Amino acid sequence: MNRKSLSNEVLIETLQMLVVAEHNMAAAARMAKVPYITYVKRVDAAKLKYPQGLPEELKPKMRWSIPPMLNYDPKKEITILAGGDLHTWYGPPPMMWEAFCRVAHLIKPDVIVLMGDMIDGARISKYSSRYGSTAPKVSVEIETFQDYLTMLPKCKEVYWTVGNHDMRVDNYLANNAPELDDYVGGLADRFPQIKFCLGVTIGETEFRHRFRGGIHTAFNNTREAGINMITAHTHALQVTAHRNRRGTTYGVETGMLGPVNGPQFEYTEGAPTRYQEGFAVLSMDAEGYMFPPELCEKVRGRPVFRGDYIF
Numbered sequence: 001m002n003r004k005s006l007s008n009e010v011l012i013e014t015l016q017m018l019v020v021a022e023h024n025m026a027a028a029a030r031m032a033k034v035p036y037i038t039y040v041k042r043v044d045a046a047k048l049k050y051p052q053g054l055p056e057e058l059k060p061k062m063r064w065s066i067p068p069m070l071n072y073d074p075k076k077e078i079t080i081l082a083g084g085d086l087h088t089w090y091g092p093p094p095m096m097w098e099a100f101c102r103v104a105h106l107i108k109p110d111v112i113v114l115m116g117d118m119i120d121g122a123r124i125s126k127y128s129s130r131y132g133s134t135a136p137k138v139s140v141e142i143e144t145f146q147d148y149l150t151m152l153p154k155c156k157e158v159y160w161t162v163g164n165h166d167m168r169v170d171n172y173l174a175n176n177a178p179e180l181d182d183y184v185g186g187l188a189d190r191f192p193q194i195k196f197c198l199g200v201t202i203g204e205t206e207f208r209h210r211f212r213g214g215i216h217t218a219f220n221n222t223r224e225a226g227i228n229m230i231t232a233h234t235h236a237l238q239v240t241a242h243r244n245r246r247g248t249t250y251g252v253e254t255g256m257l258g259p260v261n262g263p264q265f266e267y268t269e270g271a272p273t274r275y276q277e278g279f280a281v282l283s284m285d286a287e288g289y290m291f292p293p294e295l296c297e298k299v300r301g302r303p304v305f306r307g308d309y310i311f
Contacts, residue, residue, distance in 0.1 A: 001239070003200060005045075006042060006045050006046075007121065008043065008049070008133040009059075009082065010041070011045060011049050011050070011217065011268075012046075012054065013031070013032075013213055013283065014028075014039070014042040014043055014045075014046045015043070015046045015047075015050060015053070015058075016054065016058070016059065016060045016099075017031050017032050018043060018056070019059060019060055020060055020062075021025070021033035021157070025039065025040060028045070030066070031201040031279070034225070034266065044057060044183060046162065048092060049195075055150070058149055063136050064198075065160050065170065066155060066188075066197065066198050067196065067197045067198065068198050068199065069197065069198065069199070069224040070158060070159065070195060070197045070199075070200045070201075071157075071201050071202075071211070071296065072111060072200060072202045073285065073288075074110075074202060074203050074285075074286060074287075074288050075304045077283070077284065077285055077286055078109075078111060078202075078223055078280065078282075078284050078304065079102055079107055079108075079109045079110055079111075079112070079282070079283050079284075080099070080109055080110065080111045080112070080281070080282040080284070081103065081112045081279070081280075081281055082112075082114060082207060082230055082254050082277075082279060082280045082281075082282060083096075083100050083109065083113075083114070083232075083254050083255070083257050083279030083280065084114060084115025084117055084118065084161075084163065084233075084254055084257065084279075085115065085116070085117045085119075085163070085230035085232050085235055085254075085255070085256035085257060085258055086115045086117070086118045086119075086145070086256070086257040087120040087165065087258040087262070087264040087265075088118060088119045088120060088141045088145040088148070088257075088258075089120060089135075089136060089141070089143050089144070089264055089298075090136045090140050090141070090144050091139055093143075093148050093151065093263070094137055094257065094258055094259045094277075095259070095276040095298075095303065096255075096256070096259075096278065096279070096298070097256045098147055098151070098256075098311075099258045099279075099296060099303035099305070099310045099311070100257055100279050100296075101151040101152050102158065102306055102311065103124070103279075103281065103296060103310065104152050104153050104155075104309055105154040107277075108153065108238050109155060109281075110155070110156050110157070110183060110205065111155065111156065111157045111158075111159070111202060111212070112152065112155045112157070112158045112159070113158075113160075113161060113163070113200065113207045113230070114159065114160040114162075114194070114277070115160065115161055115163070115207065115209060115230070115231070115232035115254050116160070116161050116165075116208075116210075116232050116233065117164065117166060117209065117232065117233070118137075118145055118160065118166060119138070119141040119142060119145055119165060119166060119169070120141060120165055120264050121138055121165050121169055121172075122136075122264065123135045123136070123137060123138065123168070124138060124168050124169070125168060125170040127267075128265060130266065131240030133166065133263075133266075134263055135189040135263075138169055138172075142169075142187070142190050142194070144285070146190070146191070146272070146284035149188070149191075153281050154192070156181050157195065158193065158194045158195065159194070159195050159196075159197060159200045159207070159249075160188075160191065160195070160196050160197070160247035161199055161209045161232075162187075162193045162196055162198055162209060163196060163206055163209040163210070163232065163233065164189060164209070164210070164222060167224060168186055169186065169187040170186040175185065179224045188229075188231075189280040199257060200246045202284065203284050203287070203288020203289065203290065204227050204228060204288050204289060204290060205228035205229075205230060205273070205284070206225060206227055206229055206230065206284065207226060207230045207231075207291050208229075208230075208232055209231065209232050209233050210232070210233035210234075210289050211224075211229060211231050213233075213234065214238075215274070216305070217231065217236065217251070217253055218231075218238050218239065218240035218250075218251030218253050219249075219251055219274025220240060220251070221251040222240070222242045222249045222250055222251035223242050223247075223251075226249070227249055228249050228250045228251075228252070228290050229249075229250075229251050229252070230252045230282070231233060231251075231253055231254070231261060232253070232254045232255075232256075232310050234253050234274070234278060235255065235260075235273070235274070235275040235276070236253045236255065236274045236284075236293060237253060237254065237255030237256075237276035237277075237278040237297055238252075238253050239251070239252050239280075239293050250290065250292070251291055252280050252282075252293050253281060254278070254279055254280045255275075255276045255277055255278035255280075256276070256277055257277070257279060257296075258276065258277075260273070260275045260276070260277055264282070268292040276297055276298070277298045277303075278295055278296050278297035278298065278303075279294050279295070279296050280294065280295055280296075281294040281295075281296070281305075282294075294306065296310070
């Protein structure tokens with residue numbers, strides 16, 4: 001009895017997996033979820049079909065799911081507004097987001113960097129849900145943040161350095177409905193006016209959601225990177241200088257734009273934390289040298305910037 005020949009789709013997929021697995025037959029067989037011998041036979045059949053290898057248009061596109069690093073060249077003196085960890089829930093905008101927008105209208109920044117975790121994604125978290133949780137659907141979080149963004153002034157460039165909570169959206173889609181990813185679209189497709197990335201460099205300064213951790217995050221970030229490092233993730237708000245014979249670099253943790261005691265943070269059980277609502281304003285000269293950072297933070301329950309209450 002003659003065996004039925006493998007379909008063209010299977011042969012193409014076989015060689016594509018071999019490319020992705022860097023020509024490691026065993027790894028490719030595991031990816032294909034077939035016995036090793038079966039996979040080897042498929043490779044032999046595919047090579048008979050495509051003796052010259054797959055044509056370029058059939059080869060898998062090797063790329064990062066999120067651009068790893070973007071670059072902005074200042075070319076002139078610029079001001080940057082950087083804030084993150086909004087963890088959007090629903091309802092009216094939090095006080096610190098309103099302050100962020102008010103300062104944006106005041107200083108008219110050349111660049112705005114949304115430092116990640118702008119949405120929360122509580123309902124698609126890997127952690128178990130809490131009884132009585134009021135967590136909204138992801139669609140509600142996205143629509144709410146889209147409304148919040150209309151409060152900002154127009155800006156030359158807006159970046160979103162993707163955080164671990166933001167990643168929940170695309171990861172959930174990839175794991176639960178991979179066949180619909182092109183049809184449904186990811187988080188970045190909902191915000192076409194913003195440049196999504198894992199990090200962005202502006203002059204001698206790098207912005208990303210997270211780098212190192214711990215109580216000395218800001219210091220360790222700039223020491224190990226060797227440049228100014230601006231991060232979020234810890235919900236702490238601080239500036240730490242690292243000085244040596246080459247000069248001074250700064251590590252900045254941008255605090256959080258969300259409310260410290262919001263339902264998003266029920267996991268803290270109401271215990272004292274290092275969390276602090278706030279954000280950072282950064283200025284650079286035409287060569288990309290960053291001046292000492294400025295912070296906005298809550299004092300006695302009200303946002304303060306440059307020595308005065310914002311409202």
